[in-house]
Amino acid sequence: MFQGASQINLDAKGRLAVPTRVRDPLTQGGTVPVVLTAHPDKCLLVYPAPAWEPVRAQIMAFPSLNPASSPWKRLLVGFAEELSLDGAGRLLVSPELRAFAGIDKRVMFIGQGSYYEIWDLERWQQQLDRLTAGGNPVLPPGMENFSL
Template sequence: MSNFLGSHAINMDAKGRLAIPAKLREELAQLCGSRIVLTASADEERCLLIYPEPQWKLVEEQLNGLPTMKKAVRRLQRIVLGYATPLELDGAGRILVPPTLRNFANLEKKLMLVGQGKKLELWSEERWFAWLDESEDDDEMPPEMEALSL
């Protein structure tokens, strides 16, 4: 399975196309034949998520298995499933980000592509650096994190 790591400063052209860096492109070609799913993150950060197609199928199955009588579940499904867009990298390793997703994440020319293990996040460069500068005092550290030694 994939292990996407690192961050990459990339650019999007006026048509909404961006090139996936060569190392990631090669991994995506081997992992999923360059077929991905691009969707919106349900977090407040307003970034996009890029899943290799096989990983997306697992996420989609989990989302569809949630109890839809809960308002929070319906919101999560509407955002993540509702914005999900299957894409395939072209011969130059590019994808076209649909306008609805560009608007959702406020994407303009300068972007950050950030590895998150089994998926990638796509951020507006401005929002990425603003998020990095935010205070971490908002959330209490969960007990699972207290035992981490990094």
């Protein structure tokens, strides 16, 4: 289970130092690649490759000629890249994915259960501000009885 948040920096070559506490679980001790892809909220998703496969299969089952599903396939599968961490535990984020997510230097690495999200720090802060605006966030349908 992936959880927690870390603020990290992208270097000048587009490499992202994956937090140490995340590396082994994410790559199963360095033996498994990861898949990096785009998300419609303008962030990136990082899956262990084996966890990505069932997600990809679901996406690919959408009809290709359906005007509602085709853009999703293009976004989620079209941007997907299989990567391995380098010897220093870094991921090389492609210029295309960096541009899509607006990532320049400072990023947030956010655990989401079976995957991580990578956010531009400023965009992440805007998300949090929207969520907490007014002091009482509105829960989506199905979460009305949720309690912490």
